[in-house]
Each structure stands twice: as structure tokens, then as C-alpha cells.
Amino acid sequence: VRSGDVMDPTGRCRLTAWCDFDPKPGDFIHLTEARVQSWQGSPDLVIDEITQATSLESPAWDRIDPEDHWVDVGLTELVEGGTRRGVRTNGTIVLVTGDSGIIERCPVQLPDRNRKCRKRLRDGNCVDCGPQRGEEDLRIRMVLDDGVSNVSLLLSKDPAEKFLGMTQDEVAETISKEGQEAFLMSVREKSLGRGVSVNGLALIDDQGAMLLADSVQDDGLDASKAAEMVIQKWEVAM
Structure with missing residues (x-):
């Protein structure tokens, strides 16, 4: 195979x-x-x-350069379609979830596959493997909105480090010294209302839409301008 x-x-x-x-x-x-x-x-x-x-x-x-091949798809079109790889879409970050930051993942090596379980532990327990001593990982969860539709935006370690401008160790140290809420406040101040362009994988199913980011960049459009464009597109009277 x-x-x-x-x-x-x-x-x-x-x-x-x-x-x-x-x-x-x-x-x-x-x-x-x-x-x-x-x-x-x-x-x-x-x-x-x-x-x-x-x-x-x-x-x-x-x-085609496989390292830089992304197909532009509007966020609403993406949400209303099916799962797609290699897409680029734009929107405004409107939410940073409270579980963003350092999480623990299950370290159990799966017997039938050449990989670890890696599911997130909750209170030291994996839903499949039971109680475990977890391995720390960095994850940021947000919501991306285009004024019509929204999608859950997930940043794993590498894109999260680039987006935050911090390494996983630096995030862990910040949370240890200043606390989770202070870390979340700093991320929200940096992110909320920020227009971004996201490259990644869109997973669309009955549970909703999720965008797994490979990279996130500023799209050069501030929130007020984005709102104005939505109002003009949909002829909303203010």
C-alpha cells in the first residue's frame, strides 16, 4: 500500500x-x-x-509548489461545503476559549498503529486509555467569523507558537508565574477583533465546522473595515 x-x-x-x-x-x-x-x-x-x-x-x-499551494475559499462557502484540505480563508477572531494554553495529552503508544493516542486528558484521564501521566502540549482554540458564518479555529503547537510569538516553554512559564487568566487576557488582547488569513484543513461534519490551521497571518483588514464590507455586501441598514 x-x-x-x-x-x-x-x-x-x-x-x-x-x-x-x-x-x-x-x-x-x-x-x-x-x-x-x-x-x-x-x-x-x-x-x-x-x-x-x-x-x-x-x-x-x-x-505547483506543495509548500505554498492554498485554494482561496470564503468562510461561509467553506462552512456550507464539505471537508477540504489545503484551503485559505479569511475572517475576524471573535472568541478565544478558556481552555487555550498548555494542555496534557495521552502518551499511550497504540498497539496497531505507529503513533501515540494523543487525546487530551481531562483531570488526568484519557477517555480511551484511562488514568495517565500526560505529556504537555500547546493548543489555542478560537472562533473565526466573517459576519455571516463562523468556524472553530484550532492552532496546534507550531502555528500557535508563531501566532503568539512565544514558545511552548515560554507559555508554560508565563502561566506558572502569572496564572491562566492573565495568559488568556494577553491572548485576547492580541487576538480579538483581529482580521486574519488562515491556511489549513477544514473539517465539516454534523457536529459543525472546524479549521485546523497550518498558519495564521494578518489579512491587513481591520475589524471596522471588515464589518463595513459585510454591511455593504448584505445591504444591511444601520
Whole structure:
């Protein structure tokens, strides 16, 4: 079994090959009669026979930089659609949740997979693995809003460190010295009303919409200007 990301100008998804298909990074391929299946809410492509895949000699489009390939999707369109990888959307941060900061994750190595459980511990307990001595991690949870729709925005360690301008150790030290509420206040002062552009994975299911950020940048639009644009778009009288 081989798997990896494939992309075209409209986005990216996962490709799993149950056959001896081994393209190189940068190769252009053509798939026929591929199956579409869902994994964790994300649509993936699957091929079973080598005859379903063909390597193209001539590029089908200009080469794409996989490190900087994001498809622009409006937040409302994103929320009303399905799960998508490799998207970029914009909005205003309107909420920073009280559980943002240092959390503990389950360290249990899963027997059937080459990874740890990593679920968040609550009061020292994992919902699957029971009582555990947790491993510290940094996570920031916020809500992103475009004036019409909103989505939960989740920043794991790397994007959170870049967004805060602090390392995980510095966050832990700040919370230890000043307390959780003081840390949250500083994050809220930095974030609330801030217009941002987010690159990442959008997970859309019956429970709602969540955006897992790879990176977060200022979008250059302040909150008052964003509100004015929404009012004009939807012809709201003030």
C-alpha cells in the first residue's frame, strides 16, 4: 500500500494505491475509475490496479509548489461545503476559549498503529486509555467569523507558537508565574477583533465546522473595515 498527497490547481487530497504505483514528487499523473472514500471526514482517492494510473509526459498545468499551494475559499462557502484540505480563508477572531494554553495529552503508544493516542486528558484521564501521566502540549482554540458564518479555529503547537510569538516553554512559564487568566487576557488582547488569513484543513461534519490551521497571518483588514464590507455586501441598514 502506498499513499501520499496529490494536488491540482483546485486543491489537494490523499491518494492511496493498493498496487505497485510509485510516482515521484512532481510527477503529473492521470487517474481513471478511481474510488472516492472518506477518512476522518476528508475525501480521499483510491486506486486498486496499476492500470488506473498513468504518468503524463507533458505537464497538465504549471508546476505547483506543495509548500505554498492554498485554494482561496470564503468562510461561509467553506462552512456550507464539505471537508477540504489545503484551503485559505479569511475572517475576524471573535472568541478565544478558556481552555487555550498548555494542555496534557495521552502518551499511550497504540498497539496497531505507529503513533501515540494523543487525546487530551481531562483531570488526568484519557477517555480511551484511562488514568495517565500526560505529556504537555500547546493548543489555542478560537472562533473565526466573517459576519455571516463562523468556524472553530484550532492552532496546534507550531502555528500557535508563531501566532503568539512565544514558545511552548515560554507559555508554560508565563502561566506558572502569572496564572491562566492573565495568559488568556494577553491572548485576547492580541487576538480579538483581529482580521486574519488562515491556511489549513477544514473539517465539516454534523457536529459543525472546524479549521485546523497550518498558519495564521494578518489579512491587513481591520475589524471596522471588515464589518463595513459585510454591511455593504448584505445591504444591511444601520
